[in-house]
Amino acid sequence: MKAAVVTDFSQPPRYEDFDDPVATGIGRVVVQVLAAGLHPRVRSQAGGFHYTSTGELPLVPGVDAVVRDPDGKLRYRILDDTTRGTMAERTVIELDRSVVLPDTIDPVALAAAMNPAMSSWVALRQRIDFRAGQQVLILGATGNAGRMAIQVAKRFGASRVIAAGRDTAKLAELAALGADEVCTFDQLARAADVDVVIDYVWGDPTGAAIVEILTDRAERSQPLTWLEIGAIAGPEAAIPAAALRAARLQIVGSGIGSVAGRDFVTELPMLAEAVAQGAFDVRARAVPLAAVEQVWTGTAESSDRIVLVP
Numbered sequence: 001m002k003a004a005v006v007t008d009f010s011q012p013p014r015y016e017d018f019d020d021p022v023a024t025g026i027g028r029v030v031v032q033v034l035a036a037g038l039h040p041r042v043r044s045q046a047g048g049f050h051y052t053s054t055g056e057l058p059l060v061p062g063v064d065a066v067v068r069d070p071d072g073k074l075r076y077r078i079l080d081d082t083t084r085g086t087m088a089e090r091t092v093i094e095l096d097r098s099v100v101l102p103d104t105i106d107p108v109a110l111a112a113a114m115n116p117a118m119s120s121w122v123a124l125r126q127r128i129d130f131r132a133g134q135q136v137l138i139l140g141a142t143g144n145a146g147r148m149a150i151q152v153a154k155r156f157g158a159s160r161v162i163a164a165g166r167d168t169a170k171l172a173e174l175a176a177l178g179a180d181e182v183c184t185f186d187q188l189a190r191a192a193d194v195d196v197v198i199d200y201v202w203g204d205p206t207g208a209a210i211v212e213i214l215t216d217r218a219e220r221s222q223p224l225t226w227l228e229i230g231a232i233a234g235p236e237a238a239i240p241a242a243a244l245r246a247a248r249l250q251i252v253g254s255g256i257g258s259v260a261g262r263d264f265v266t267e268l269p270m271l272a273e274a275v276a277q278g279a280f281d282v283r284a285r286a287v288p289l290a291a292v293e294q295v296w297t298g299t300a301e302s303s304d305r306i307v308l309v310p
């Protein structure tokens, strides 16, 4: 079969022949891949720098996909860590850990939406006790996951969503998604009294944001839950020790590992149904799998999520 193949972590994947997958074990089947998203997680997997990387090569990247099973049903599946990912004509899934999708679904839109949307959906439902009426700040709101987080927080009843980012043109689009306010990273004083921060950036912007918010907070004993979900600005943030003593700040991570695989699987049908019903604004760009190398290294024409279609 054809697949995107990584043979060197410093090079982009190439469209090449690769051994067909073989399904071994009960409930595992070979499926046809219809659409696989090129998420940041996939880039770090293919570059060998994701925290789950074992360094094993060759590698077919791709962590999730919309697939067609041998009975013709459409399904969505997140793979366990594997060197045989979804950016291929075929892959192997466990049927009981996949989500059956309606026949009417657009595979490209669903493949684009699930990874960024599940980041906030799972975090708010599985990692904290989020309640309707709470106020939310999103750091990194202009990306695919941040845009989804606005919509997810509103869906779960957030009373006020403040969307923060560095690109003012992209920020201006976010009110249409439900953001009550938008601001740049140097305007975070206005978010000083939020209950929950959904953080996709980490690194220096987060270190500065924690100090800014806690300095301007009216009541520092009011709980502030900081959900660490992405680290697009850097893997380390300097958090002053005093921030944890002088305020009721709790930092909680959310991702595979801190959320058990079975808990992700529990959430996925509800999320897939919401996506299928058109509950979210989804930005997707379909690209043939054969063009994986060009799209990997090319300059992004837009921030639409690229979805590879075998």
Ligand SMILES: NC(=O)c1ccc[n+]([C@@H]2O[C@H](COP(=O)([O-])OP(=O)(O)OC[C@H]3O[C@@H](n4cnc5c(N)ncnc54)[C@H](OP(=O)(O)O)[C@@H]3O)[C@@H](O)[C@H]2O)c1
Pocket: 039, 040, 041, 115, 116, 118, 119, 140, 141, 142, 143, 144, 145, 146, 165, 166, 167, 170, 200, 201, 205, 229, 230, 231, 232, 233, 254, 255, 256, 303
């Ligand atoms: N834990 C989970 O479950 C989970 C799930 C999905 C995603 N994630 C993580 O969440 C993060 C965002 O994913 P995504 O899908 O939204 O990616 P994306 O669509 O590529 O968006 C990236 C975002 O990061 C911003 N950004 C990039 N570099 C930055 C910097 N140096 N300082 C400040 N902002 C910066 C971009 O801002 P501009 O618009 O200004 O370029 C954009 O808003 C990634 O780290 C991803 O791995 C985690």
